[in-house]
Structures are given as C-alpha cells and as structure tokens.
Amino acid sequence: xxxxxxxETTEPAIVRWLLIATALVFLALFLALPLAAVFSQAFEKxxxxxxxxxxxxxxxxxxxLTLITAAVSVPLNLFFGVTAAWxxxxxxxxxxxxxxxxxxxxxxxxxxxxxxxxVLIFGLQGWLGPWLQSHDIxxxxxxxxxxxxxxxxxxxxxxxxxxxxxxxxxxxxxxxxLVLGASGLQTFFLVTLPNIKWGLIYGVILCNARAxxxxxxxxxVSGHIRGMTNTVPxxxxxxxxxxxxxxxxxxxxxxxxxxxxxxxxxxxAEWKVRQQLEH
Amino acid sequence: xxxxxxQNNVLPGFGPTLGFTVFYLSLIxxxxxxxxxxxTAGLTWGEFIATVTAPRVLASYKVTFGxxxxxxxxxxxxxxxxxxxxxxxxxxxxxxxDALVDLPFALPTAVAGITLATIYSANGWVGRFLxxxxxxxxxxxxxxxxxxxxxxLPFVVRTVQPVIEEIEVELEEAAVCLGANRWQTxxxxxxxxxxxxxxxxxxxxxxxxxxxxGSIIFIAGNMPMVSEITPxxxxxxxxxxxxxxxxxIACVMLLTSFMMLLVINLLQKWSRRYAx
Amino acid sequence: MKIRAFITTMGAFAxxxxxxxTAFAADVTLLNVSYDPTRELYxxxxxxxxxxxxxxxxxxxxxxQSHGGAGKQARAVIDGLEADVVTLALAYDIDAIAxxxxxxxxxxxxxxxxxxxxxxxxxxxxxxGNPKGIKNWNDLVKPGISVITPNPKTSGGARWxxxxxxxxxxxxKGGNDAKAKEFVAKLFKNVPVLDSGARGSTNTFxxxxxxxxxxxWENEAFLAINELGPDKFDIVTPPESILAEPPVxxxxxxxxxxxxxxxxxxxxxxxxxxxxxxxxxxxxxRPINPKIPTRLAKxxxxxxxxxxxxxxxxxxxxxxxxxxxxxxxxxxVK
Numbered sequence: 020x021x022x023x024x025x026x027e028t029t030e031p032a033i034v035r036w037l038l039i040a041t042a043l044v045f046l047a048l049f050l051a052l053p054l055a056a057v058f059s060q061a062f063e064k065x066x067x068x069x070x071x072x073x074x075x076x077x078x079x080x081x082x083x084l085t086l087i088t089a090a091v092s093v094p095l096n097l098f099f100g101v102t103a104a105w106x107x108x109x110x111x112x113x114x115x116x117x118x119x120x121x122x123x124x125x126x127x128x129x130x131x132x133x134x135x136x137x138v139l140i141f142g143l144q145g146w147l148g149p150w151l152q153s154h155d156i157x158x159x160x161x162x163x164x165x166x167x168x169x170x171x172x173x174x175x176x177x178x179x180x181x182x183x184x185x186x187x188x189x190x191x192x193x194x195x196x197l198v199l200g201a202s203g204l205q206t207f208f209l210v211t212l213p214n215i216k217w218g219l220i221y222g223v224i225l226c227n228a229r230a231x232x233x234x235x236x237x238x239x240v241s242g243h244i245r246g247m248t249n250t251v252p253x254x255x256x257x258x259x260x261x262x263x264x265x266x267x268x269x270x271x272x273x274x275x276x277x278x279x280x281x282x283x284x285x286x287x288a289e290w291k292v293r294q295q296l297e298h
Numbered sequence: 299x300x301x302x303x304x305q306n307n308v309l310p311g312f313g314p315t316l317g318f319t320v321f322y323l324s325l326i327x328x329x330x331x332x333x334x335x336x337x338t339a340g341l342t343w344g345e346f347i348a349t350v351t352a353p354r355v356l357a358s359y360k361v362t363f364g365x366x367x368x369x370x371x372x373x374x375x376x377x378x379x380x381x382x383x384x385x386x387x388x389x390x391x392x393x394x395x396d397a398l399v400d401l402p403f404a405l406p407t408a409v410a411g412i413t414l415a416t417i418y419s420a421n422g423w424v425g426r427f428l429x430x431x432x433x434x435x436x437x438x439x440x441x442x443x444x445x446x447x448x449x450x451l452p453f454v455v456r457t458v459q460p461v462i463e464e465i466e467v468e469l470e471e472a473a474v475c476l477g478a479n480r481w482q483t484x485x486x487x488x489x490x491x492x493x494x495x496x497x498x499x500x501x502x503x504x505x506x507x508x509x510x511x512g513s514i515i516f517i518a519g520n521m522p523m524v525s526e527i528t529p530x531x532x533x534x535x536x537x538x539x540x541x542x543x544x545x546x547i548a549c550v551m552l553l554t555s556f557m558m559l560l561v562i563n564l565l566q567k568w569s570r571r572y573a574x
Numbered sequence: 575m576k577i578r579a580f581i582t583t584m585g586a587f588a589x590x591x592x593x594x595x596t597a598f599a600a601d602v603t604l605l606n607v608s609y610d611p612t613r614e615l616y617x618x619x620x621x622x623x624x625x626x627x628x629x630x631x632x633x634x635x636x637x638x639q640s641h642g643g644a645g646k647q648a649r650a651v652i653d654g655l656e657a658d659v660v661t662l663a664l665a666y667d668i669d670a671i672a673x674x675x676x677x678x679x680x681x682x683x684x685x686x687x688x689x690x691x692x693x694x695x696x697x698x699x700x701x702x703g704n705p706k707g708i709k710n711w712n713d714l715v716k717p718g719i720s721v722i723t724p725n726p727k728t729s730g731g732a733r734w735x736x737x738x739x740x741x742x743x744x745x746x747k748g749g750n751d752a753k754a755k756e757f758v759a760k761l762f763k764n765v766p767v768l769d770s771g772a773r774g775s776t777n778t779f780x781x782x783x784x785x786x787x788x789x790x791w792e793n794e795a796f797l798a799i800n801e802l803g804p805d806k807f808d809i810v811t812p813p814e815s816i817l818a819e820p821p822v823x824x825x826x827x828x829x830x831x832x833x834x835x836x837x838x839x840x841x842x843x844x845x846x847x848x849x850x851x852x853x854x855x856x857x858x859x860r861p862i863n864p865k866i867p868t869r870l871a872k873x874x875x876x877x878x879x880x881x882x883x884x885x886x887x888x889x890x891x892x893x894x895x896x897x898x899x900x901x902x903x904x905x906x907v908k
Contacts, residue, residue: 030480035387042383043395045376049448050398052423053413057405060416099322106315116567118319120560125327127505127555129529130407130512132334132548135536139333139545142653144674146333152654160655171326179502183495184460186570194308203310217460225456228403234512235407242655243640243647244605252406257641259412260773261613262801264781268409277404282397352896353905412777419782436782437767520725520768522904530770534727537645538895539652539670 057275060268072266073273080246081254082273084162088250089230092170096226100177101219105207107178108185109193119182125174133171134239137164160242165250168236173226180222181215188214220288224281232274334552337545349546358528361439363554365527366507369446374500377454378492384455385462399455402448407512414445415517437519442527445514446507453506454499461495493569501562505555602635602837607657609644609730609820610773611794615857616661622853623844627837635837643771644730651676651825658829658838661822663730665879666886668821676827690819691845692859695873696738698810699779699788699795706786710812711742714787715760722785723765724775726893726900731772733894735789738816740893741877745814759903780807791818792870793858817876 029035062069072078103122107115125133139145141158151158158164192214196206212219234252241248249257251270258267338346349355384396402410416422419436420429428435435441465488473483511529518525528551535544608616620637627635640647640655648667651657652674662668665688671677682689700708706719714721724732736758743749743757767784769775772794779788780802787810790798795809822842829835844850851861855868883889893899 029386038379039383039387039389042376042380046380046395046398048424049451050395050401052417053405053410053448054398054401056413056416056423057409099319102315103319103323106312106319109309110312110316112316116560116563118323119563120556121323121327123501123505123559123563124331124552124556126502127509127559128331128552129509129532129548131529131532131536132509132552135544135548136330136333138653139337139541140330144653148654157656159653160650167326171330174326175502179498180457180460183457183498183566184464187461187491187494188464190309197308197310206309207311214464215460217463221456221460224400225403225452228400228452232404232406238512242607242650243642244638245640247638252408255406256408257613259408259777260610260641262773262776262797271406271409274404274406274409275401277400279397281400282393285396286393354901415782419784421783437784515770516774519766520770521766522768522901530728533770534725535896536649537643537728538890539645539649540896543896 054275057268057272060264061272063265063268068265069269072269075266077246077249078254078270081249081251081270084165084249085231085251087162088166088169089227091166092173092230093223093227095170096173097177097219097223099174100179100181100222100226103178104181104185104215105211107182109190122175122178125171128171130172130233130235131239133236134168137167137171137240159240160244161248164240165237165248168240169230169233172233172236173230176226176229177219177222180218180225184215184218185211216288216292220284224284228277228281231277331552334545334548337541338549340542341546345542346546349543350550354522354526355528355531355547357523358526358531359550359554361442361525362508362528362551365439365442365446366504368443369450369507370500370504372443372447373450373454373503374496377451377499377503378458378496381455381458381462385459400452402451407449407510408516410448411445411513411516414441414448414513418444418517436517437525439518439525441517441519442514442525445517446510449510449513450503450507453502454496457495457499457502458492461492465491490569494566497562497566497569501559501566504562505559508551508555602633602834603638604635604658604834604838604841605638605640605656606659606661606841607640607647607651607655608661609647609663610641610771611663611731611791611797612661612820613639613641614797615793615854615859618857619845619850619853622849623841626844626849627840633837635841637841643728645728656828656832657825658832658834659822659824659842661820663818663820664733664886665819665821666890667730668823669887671825676825677823678826681823682821684823685842686846687862688819689821689823690862691822691842691850692820692854692861694792694818694820694859695811695815695876696734696789696818697792697795697815698812699776699790699798700786700808700810702806702808704808704810708787708810711739711814712746714739714764714789715757717764719764719787720766720785721761721764721787721789722767722769722775722779723789724772725768725770728770729772729775731791731794732775732789733889734791734816734818736893736900737879737883737889738789738877740899741816741882742814744882745875745877755899755902758899762903792860796858811871811873813873814875814877815873817878819879 107119138159140147141151141164142148143152158167192210193206196210201209232252237250238253241250241253243249243253251274255267255271258270341349380399384392415436418425418441420426422436425436435444469487470483473487478486509529514527515530518527520526520530528547532544532547535547606616616639620639624635624637627633644663644667648662648670651660651671660668660671665682668677668681672679672681698708700706708714708719713719723735726732726736739758739761740754743754767778769778772791775788776790776794776798779785780798799807799809822845824835824838824842829838848863848866851863851866855861855866858870860868860870879886879889891898
C-alpha cells in the first residue's frame with residue numbers, strides 16, 4: 020500500500036498496538052507457554068541427554084515411520100483437496116452443501132472412532148479381516164493401517180482451506196483466460212494456482228502437522244510394537260509411561276520444530292512472490 | 299450427470315474433479331464410516347435408545363458439546379484478531395508467531411494435554427497463581443474448554459488468514475473515497491468478506507473439539523456426570539468389549555456433529571449472499 | 575485421474591506391506607503383547623530368554639514388545655494383532671480372546687499356578703513420612719483424605735483397587751454387600767480425579783501433587799519411587815489386600831500360523847524357572863516360588879478373585895459392566 024492513503028486503510032496506532040497486545044497475550048497463554056513447557060522439560064538434563072535420546076534406535080525408527088506416513092498421506096490429500104475445491108468452488112450443483120459437510124466429517128469424528136472404523140473393516144473380526152489374513156496381508160496393526168488412519172484424519176484440510184478462498188475469488192479470471200485461448204490446465208496452473216497459493220500452503224502445512232502429530236486414531240490401529248509400528252507421538256507416550264519425562268518431551272519437541280519448517284516455507288514463498296513482482 | 303450439464307459455465311473439468319472427489323470421499327470416509335452404522339445396527343431400537351440416553355451419556359453430551367461451543371467461540375474471536383494482526387501489522391517477532399500457530403496440530407494431543415495440565419494445575423506455572431484466588435482450571439470442566447481451545451486454535455486463524463491476504467487494498471480505498479470511516483469500512487466491507495471463512499473456522503474448531511480425546515483426558519479429571527466427555531464413554535464401552543454400545547454412541551455424536559456442520563455451512567452460504 | 579491415484583496408493587501400500595513382511599522373516603521373532611506396568615520386567619526378561627535360547631538351541635530369537643492398557647491390548651489381539659504370546663493384567667481379558675477362538679478353552683490350566691508365574695498386590699503410595707497416617711483401607715474413607723486411583727472402567731489395575739477395597743469392607747465387622755458398596759462409595763467420594771490408566775494416575779499424584787494417597791500395583795509403586803523420587807514418597811503395605819494374578823498364555827492360532835509354538839511355550843515356561851522368578855522379583859513382582867528371595871513386605875491376608883468374587887467373569891459383571899456397582903456409585907438415585 021502506498022504512503023498517501025495508509026492512514027485511511029489502517030487503524031489508528033493506539034488501536035493497532037492494543038490489538039497486537041491482546042493477540043500476543045492470548046498466544047502467549049495458549050501457545051508460547053505450552054511450547055516453553057515442552058522445551059524446558061526436554062532440556063531438563065542438558066543438551067547431551069537430549070541428543071542421546073534422539074539417537075535411540077526406537078526413536079529413529081519412529082521418526083522414519085512418521086515421515087513415511089506423512090509422505091504418503093499429505094500428497095494424496097493435497098491432490099484430493101485441489102480437485103474437490105475446483106469442483107465445489109467453480110461450479111454450482113445440487114447437494115453442494117451436503118458434499119462440503121461430508122468433507123468436514125472426519126474432523127468431527129473422534130480420533131478413537133477414526134481408528135476403530137478401520138479395525139472394524141480390516142480387523143480379524145471385521146469385513147475383510149478373514150480374507151486378508153488368509154492372504155497374509157496386514158493392514159491394521161501394521162504400516163498401511165497407520166497410513167489409512169492418518170489419511171482419514173487429515174482428509175479435509177487442504178479442501179477446506181481452498182474452498183472458501185476460491186469461492187471468494189469467483190471465476191472471472193479463469194473465464195477470461197479461457198476466452199483468451201488458454202487450455203484448462205494452463206488456466207489452472209497460471210491463473211488459479213497463483214491466486215490460491217496461500218490457502219494451499221496453509222492447507223499443506225496444517226495437513227502435514229496433523230499427519231505427523233496424530234495420536235488417537237493411530238494409537239488404535241498401531242498395535243504399539245516397539246521399533247516397528249510406533250510413530251513419533253506413540254513413542255512419546257511410551258517414554259512418558261516409562262517415567263522417562265525428559266526423553267518424552269525431547270521427542271515431542273521434535274514435532275514442535277515442525278513450526279520452523281512452516282517458517283521456512285512461508286519465508287521462501289514470500290520471497291519468491293516479491294521476486295516475481297519486481298520482474 | 300445430465301442435470302449438471304445445463305449450467306452456464308465455460309470452465310472445464312467439472313466432471314472429472316467432482317467424480318474424483320466423490321470417489322475419494324467414499325473410499326476414505328463414507329465406506330469406513332458406514333462400518334460404524336452397520337455395527338450399531340446389531341442393536342435393537344430399544345437397546346440403542348437405552349444406550350445413548352443413559353444419564354451419564356446425556357451428561358457427557360452436555361459437557362462435550364457445551365465446552366466445544368465455548369471453545370470454538372473463543373477461537374473464532376481471538377482467531378480473527380490473530381489473523382488480522384499477523385497479516386496487517388508489522389511488529390518484531392511476527393514471523394515466529396505466525397509459524398507457531400500450527401503448533402497445536404503438530405504437538406501430539408497427549409503431549410498437549412500433559413503440558414497444559416503441567417501449566418494450569420494447582421502446582422503449575424500459571425495454576426499456582428490462580429489457586430490462591432480459588433480459581434481451578436485443571437481437573438475441572440474449565441480444563442476441558444482450555445484443551446479444546448488449544449487444539450482448535452489453528453483452524454480459525456488459518457482459514458481467515460488467506461482471505462485477509464487476498465483482500466485488495468483497492469476495495470478499502472474505494473470505501474474511503476466513498477466517505478466511509480475506518481470502522482464503517484471494517485464493518486461493511488471487510489467483515490462481510492471474512493464472515494464465510496470465520497464460519498468455516500468456527501465449524502472446524504467446533505467439530506474437532508467435540509471429537510477430541512487425547513489431550514482432554516489429562517486435564518479434565520474425568521469425573522462421571524461432571525467432567526466426563528463422550529469420547530471417554532466410547533472408550534469405556536470398548537474396554538468392556540461392547541463394540542455395539544461404543545459405535546451407538548459414536549453414531550449419535552457423528553450425526554449431531556454432521557447436523558451442526560450442515561447448519562453452519564448453510565449459514566455460510568447465506569452469509570456469502572448477504573455479502574454480495 | 576482417479577485410477578492413477580488409486581494405483582499410486584495401492585502401490586505405496588504394497589511396498590510398505592512387503593517391507594513389513596520381510597522384516598518379519600529374518601529371524602525367529604516372537605511378539606509379546608502385554609499391559610503397561612510390565613515394560614521394564616519384559617525388557618529385562620527378553621534378553622535373558624534370548625541368551626538362554628541361543629545357548630540351548632543355537633537359534634536367535636528376537637522378542638518384540640507391545641504395551642498398553644490391558645483391555646485395549648486384548649482388543650488388538652482379537653482384531654488381528656498377531657501376538658504369539660500375551661501377558662495381560664486380568665484373566666478376564668484373556669478370556670475375551672479365548673471367546674473368539676484364538677486360544678483353546680481351558681488355557682488357564684496349561685501352566686502352573688493359574689498360568690500366573692508371578693503375582694502382585696495393591697499397596698498405598700503416600701507422601702514422605704505419611705503425614706495423614708494412612709495405614710489401612712478404612713483410613714481411605716475418612717473425610718479430608720484425597721485418594722488417587724484410575725477409573726476401574728478403563729484400567730485393569732483400578733479394578734484390583736476397587737475389589738481390594740470391596741473385599742476389605744466385606745470381611746470386616748458386619749460386612750455384607752450393601753455395607754461394602756457403601757464403603758467403596760465413600761472411598762470414591764474422596765477421589766478428585768479419575769485418570770484412564772494406572773500411569774496417568776501415578777503422574778497425577780507425583781507430578782501434579784494431587785492427593786494424599788495413590789492406590790497402585792506394588793511394582794508400580796516401587797518403580798514410581800525409584801524413578802521419580804525416593805525422598806518424596808513412602809510405600810504403605812496394608813495388612814490386607816488382594817492377590818493379583820496377571821496371567822500369561824500362548825495365542826494358539828497365531829503361534830501355529832507363525833510356526834513359533836515351541837519357542838513361545840518355552841518363553842512362558844522359562845518365567846517359572848529360578849532365573850525367570852529372580853527377574854520377576856527384581857522388578858518387584860512377587861515370585862510364586864517361595865525359595866526366591868523378595869524384598870517385599872508380607873501382607874497378612876490376601877483376598878482372591880476366585881474365592882471372594884467367584885472369578886473374573888462374575889466380578890466384572892457385578893461391578894464394572896454398565897449399570898454395575900461402580901456405575902451405581904456415580905449415577906444419581908432417581
């Protein structure tokens with residue numbers, strides 16, 4: 020924004036600072052304090068113990084499993100999110116609200132239930148269980164079950180992030196591009212994508228954070244076999260239950276570092292945008 | 299698909315995108331959830347009603363849905379504030395705070411619950427200052443609201459934030475040119491634009507809070523009739539190998555959340571029309 | 575598009591499945607599905623058994639461990655978690671697995687001593703110096719005493735706590751079922767927080783500083799003292815308590831499928847040897863072999879599930895199923 024009209028399109032300084040202060044107090048109580056608590060307990064016994072904990076083979080294998088899980092579930096939900104948002108935001112059709120609500124549904128399902136439904140289907144007493152067992156295919160209490168539960172839990176993020184944004188933007192720009200002779204995919208990549216980049220970035224970040232941090236649903240389908248089917252959150256629980264507080268919070272702090280990734284991704288994105296504008 | 303064809307739209311890709319959406323939705327969400335309904339169908343109608351309206355279950359609905367509405371309202375208010383401050387104002391530490399907003403998702407729910415209990419229990423960092431004044435947070439229903447607010451925090455911020463980022467300053471300038479003061483601009487121009495995303499954020503935060511289990515059990519106290527949440531009762535049923543009872547309660551929760559989400563989504567549609 | 579995504583998914587799954595299966599094939603691997611408080615015991619015991627087995631047969635055996643709430647673990651095995659052996663808190667949970675046909679009926683007679691190679695009991699963990707003077711179960715119902723116990727509906731350990739209190743009231747002057755219920759109701763009036771699991775309660779008591787007394791498994795109480803502060807807590811062993819028998823068994827269906835029956839059976843039998851018993855004693859379980867020395871205080875009178883409650887099936891139904899005595903305590907009288 021230019022200097023001339025800055026005073027007309029923003030609030031008086033005192034209001035601004037008041038708002039900033041309120042937001043900061045709220046975030047301090049709800050975010051900074053818990054984060055400080057995690058790190059203070061993680062480093063209670065010093066950096067040496069902290070690093071030692073992270074080098075444990077069980078910790079490493081849980082990190083690996085969490086990364087695999089996120090690497091499979093996030094791209095799938097990203098692809099789904101973009102397609103769903105395109106269909107819902109750019110077109111009108113009957114039952115649209117029902118569809119949006121159905122997409123929201125996994126959020127409202129208790130994590131415990133999100134895990135249980137896959138046990139009900141793939142478990143030994145479930146619909147497909149006996150068949151799977153006779154073919155020696157493991158879904159629940161193995162990695163596929165963990166991935167499935169994670170996909171379910173993180174299902175709505177990208178779609179939900181994009182739908183309100185794309186609806187707010189309308190479709191005039193895309194229509195103009197098509198009239199000018201662009202193909203459908205060109206329109207999407209050159210017109211739509213730059214417009215929705217923030218929503219997309221937030222969606223992926225949230226989806227990824229939740230995929231890595233999910234506990235309840237994964238706990239039901241994991242089987243908790245040490246070194247094999249424990250994700251990072253499950254490993255944290257194990258350490259905590261072993262009265263190994265420091266180690267538990269050390270591993271948990273790894274997930275808090277995810278916030279740093281958010282920071283890096285956003286900074287890069289902002290930098291690129293600025294570069295584009297300059298050229 | 300014929301009923302869709304008549305719409306006046308030059309954009310391509312409606313068929314494939316909607317097709318894939320419905321396919322993936324069915325595969326990941328609807329078919330698995332139907333297992334829940336089928337399991338419950340093993341109960342007779344009378345048994346079902348008896349299970350889902352037992353006094354303790356009713357009390358738990360009140361606690362769960364009540365706390366979730368309060369938490370989502372807190373989040374809606376502060377979420378918009380935080381999003382606005384982060385996008386519109388410049389102050390030291392802004393980027394770090396922006397990155398921190400996602401923390402409640404990344405932190406495993408159990409860690410969140412334990413940490414909140416550490417801070418807000420009678421011997422905790424904050425709790426010890428509240429305790430002498432007779433304010434108890436951990437192990438009371440207030441603790442439940444606290445945990446629900448924490449886990450739902452990113453929703454409102456992250457749904458409202460991109461919309462604020464995309465608001466064109468020209469709109470505000472136009473309002474100014476037409477003689478609106480700042481407050482009128484906010485009220486008449488900005489707020490209507492944000493309302494759909496605020497409602498989305500509210501709905502998501504609410505939905506998430508209703509289902510939350512991991513963080514709450516560490517801070518709720520879990521006293522029957524007072525601070526016992528519905529997901530805990532589901533677990534209790536499972537512990538007795540009572541799958542049908544568990545799925546019955548889960549179905550009621552699912553249906554209630556679904557209805558509330560549907561109402562909010564319809565409200566959102568209406569709010570968009572109002573904005574235009 | 576949908577087909578491609580579908581194929582990618584399936585491909586990813588297939589890849590992962592193969593990895594998991596090959597990981598299993600390398601050695602003789604046993605999976606021991608157990609409950610929460612046995613982590614340390616079995617970590618120790620597994621390496622002892624692996625040594626023993628290698629010396630005896632030359633085979634290398636790797637034992638994988640899985641721990642969690644007893645009920646949840648039993649459900650996982652029922653739903654297909656392929657445990658070769660289970661070592662759970664209650665016979666009730668193993669009965670549930672047997673009900674689904676994964677274990678032969680009469681499993682509890684397969685090994686000596688009701689298939690329980692070690693026993694435990696319920697003790698009180700109190701603040702250092704026992705400031706409230708808690709000695710016995712009737713001290714717990716006094717006004718002003720704050721008692722920490724997990725929820726018996728979700729925690730196997732808490733069921734032992736509950737039944738121990740019940741048995742105490744039943745066997746004291748004028749004891750009958752109504753009196754016992756009244757006693758237990760009074761006790762739970764003194765409970766400010768019901769955690770869902772035993773370790774949750776320990777943390778509430780230790781980390782949050784809540785409560786005057788924690789009802790706990792004996793071995794958990796010792797572990798908590800050792801890990802969290804010998805200078806902060808004392809253990810009070812009440813003169814009367816309940817005999818907890820955590821049973822072990824081979825999951826027949828799974829062991830036969832994996833071809834691990836022999837080593838699985840040996841794994842459990844080894845618990846009964848002097849070596850196994852010593853490890854159990856080291857982790858504050860009570861060895862069943864009286865010759866093995868133990869550091870644990872003697873309890874004068876131990877009530878048992880079978881004699882005093884007519885077995886787990888009956889106890890569960892009367893006390894912990896929906897509408898049982900525990901629910902009655904909390905449900906307002908209409």
